[in-house]
Structure formats: structure tokens, C-alpha cells
Amino acid sequence: MTVPATVAELVREFRANGRIVIVGASLAGLRAAEALRDEGFTGSLTLVGDEPYEPYDRPPLSKQVLKGWVPADHTKLPRLREVSAEWRLGVAAAGLDRATRQVRLADGEQIPYDRLLIATGTRARRWPNPDEAALDGVYTLRSRDDAAQLQKALAARPSRVLVIGAGFIGSEMASVCRELDLSVTVVERGSAPLVGALGGVIGKIAAEMQREHGVDLRCGLGVSSLEGDGSGHVRRAHLSDGSIVEAEVVVASLGSIRNVEWLEGAGLASGFWGIGCDAGGRAFDVNGVVTDSIYVAGDVARAPHVLYEYQFLAMEHWDNAVLGAAVAAHNMVNLEPHYRPHLLLPGFWSGQFGVNIKSVGVPPFGDEIVFTQGSVKERRFAAAYGRRGRIVAAVTFDHGRWLEHYARLIEQSAPFPPPPPGWDRPDDMNSMPAEFPPPGVPTELPDVVLTGHDPNERRAEFRPRSR
DSSP, X not given: OOOOOOHHHHHHHHHHHOEEEEEOOSHHHHHHXXXXXXXXXXXXXXXXXXXXXXXXXXXXXXXXXXXXXXXXXXXXXXXXXXXXXXXXXXXXXXXXXXXXXXXXXXXSOEEXXXXXXXXXXEEEXXXXXXXXXXXXXXXXXXSHHHHHHHHHHHHTOOSOEEEEOOSHHHHHHHHHHHHTTOOEEEEESSSSTTHHHHHHHHHHHHHHHHHHTTOEEEESOOEEEEEEOTTSBEEEEEETTXXXXXXXXXXXXXXXXXXXXXXXXXXXXXXXXXXXXXXXXXXXXXXXXXXXXXXXXXXXXXXXXXXXXXXXXXXXXXXXXXXXXXXXXXXXXXXXXXOOOOOOOOEEEEEETTEEEEEEEOGGGOSEEEEEXXXXXXXXXXXXXXXXXXXXXXXXXXXXXXXXXXXXXXXXTOBSSOOOOSSOOOSOOOOEEOOOOOTTSOOOOOSEEEOOSOTTOOOXXXXXXXX
């Protein structure tokens, strides 16, 4: 009779001889590869990436690169250690065969795996009319190439830039244009900038900030069409109210699309919001059954979160990619009971119009807001979001040193309104409706989304924003 191998023996065997494939060679993919080697994995490791470049940092693209401070090709991510991997760059994954455990590449090659990490992230949503999107001067901003082309266009001093969408990227774009002393018009279908991510109360402040800095901000409108000249260069945009904006550069900031199309037919819980997985990064199949060999990390992952009623949370944040990759890597080379959960409290920052905006938690989960510190008039304040009597998120404008305090309150499910701080109290500390738009109201998509309780939920439907 054969004696079953112990858990420790199975782990040692896999760490020495297993085959791991990571699809997605950006931040999450690189950090996962490094974490796997740190965990003692010495087997075969392959990273697949559709871009020809080694992993690079994306946040500087909408800030330092567009301002001309840093060339787009100088954003390479630092290597924290040697990963001794086979890099397949410039070729996209085209399919997944779970029965034979193989990833099919666009060039026809099949790469076998014992465990697979999906970290394919997102891409920018293009302008929905292909002919108009192909006009010279129409851009999106997601990749290194996007940033390099857009920086060159801004450096040519266009007479006016049109930004379609006032989410974080669109608002940062408008800020960069004003810093470069370029005329800029922002068209946002919602009632204010950032309204989908931070609500109408904060959105009104963001709108005032943009207009004070000379942005031609037009809310509650869409762009019906783009028009080019005889040479194929964009010249003007027709808005839904019949008005026309003359512009030489148009930036479509319409949110992102999660890169899951290559998984069609693979039987995973993948869709509009990404790939459903458990808190340890293990992917669910279409029936909600957790897989043993497929893991997910980064922007494309959506997992239940204990602090938010176990709803599935999708996050397009830098720290989510880094920490989620580390958890997935650990769990890939360990077995129960040594799995770890990835229960990150979401956080982000954005620099625009001279103000550092930071947030922690999930603001759209809240339905109330209260200013807890500082001065709205001076654009230096902290505000907390609440739901059903507890604090669920916070946002700060140039008051980020207090964010850790609010994070601890959120993690402890502290009451809302939260206990007032000992100093720097605003004149009005009464809670009020946060004014998030109801589901289905057109606006920019927030970077953190609670998508429901079903790992295979497919209720979301994309409708072109301006057609």
C-alpha cells in the first residue's frame, strides 16, 4: 500500500518541479513572479505579456510623463529580485484549455501549466465610433505608447484640448493641460467630476476647483460625434445639446475594459467586471465552484470583502495589484491550512489642480457623508462616508496624514458619524446625503466597484456613452 504524501512533501515537490504561467506582464505579474521566488518556488516560470515592453509603472503616465518631466520609456518598474523566468513579451494570450492545462498564445503556441495566474488587467475604452476614433488627434491614455503620443501632441501647443469624461484620469488630464497653459474643455455626462467615485457633494467641490483653474467644464452632456478635416485630423466635437467645441486634441477618458475576452469558453466566472475569485485569489468557475489551479490578481480580479457585506469588490489600484499578487503567489505554492486572504482596504491618490486627493475604503458603498476636519473653502479637509450607522470610507483633500486614522475606524466598523477628532473641526459636522448617482445613471465608472454577491454575476451591460 502506498503511503499518501504529506502536505509538506506535496508542497516541496511542487516548489521544485511545478510549472507556473503568469498571463499579464505588468505590475501584478512582475510582483507575483518575485513573490513566487521569495516563497521558494524554483520550478518553471513563464510570463506572457501583450506589450513588447518590460513591466512599467502606469501612474506617472497621466502626470509626470504628460507634463514632459519624464520620458514614457523611463517608467520601467524596479526589479526587487531576480525572477529567472521565461518572458514572452509582445504576444497576447488567445485562449485557455483547462482540460489540458494549456494557455494558447496569439501566435499559436501552447504553453502548459500546473498553476496559472491571470493578471491581464484592463485597457482603455476607445471612442465607440471606429472612424472617428481613427482621426489624428484622438487619444486614449493607458499604455506607455499612449502617453508618449499624447505628450508629443500636448507639447505641440494645440489651440484647445477636449477631454471626454471627468473621472480621475480625465480630471488629471485637465489639470495637466492647465499646468501647461493649454485651453481645455471637459465634457462629463454626470452631474460633476468624480461623482461616480466620490459622490455629488465632493463632485461639486471638484467642479468648483476645475472652473477656478480655467477649465471649461460642461456637465450633464455627452459628445454626439467627432468631426475631422480633409486631412483626417480631428477639428471639432458636436455635443448632445447641439453646441460645438473646436479642438485639435481629443482625449477619450471613458473608463476601462477588463481583459477577459481571451477566456471565452474556458468556463470561468469572467465577465464585464473581471474574474470572480475567492479572497485568496483562487478563480471561480461559471458555477461558482473554486478552482484549484487558476488564480487571479490585479485589476481583473473581483473577490468578496468581509467589510462590505461579502460583496465582490473590483479594484483598479496600484496597491491592490502589488498586495493581491503577493497573496496569490503565496497560495499558489502552499496548501490548506496555510492559505492567506487578500482583504485590502482600498485606497487611492490623485494629484490635480495643486491638490492631493486621497481616499480609503469604498465611498460608493456609503449613502451619507460628513466633513470631519479642515476647511472646504480652503480645499483642505477630511470627510467620512457612512452606511447603516458605520463608517465605510473617507476622502481627504490636502489632509492625507489623517487617512490612517480613518482606515483604522473603517477596519473596526466604527460608528458613523465617527468620533470627532480633537482639533481642526469644521464649522458644520452634520451628516448629509453623499449624492451618488443611482445605478444606471450615465457617469464615469469608479475605480473601486462593488459588483454584488454572485461570482458569475452578469447583470452589467455596456452601452456606448455618447451614441
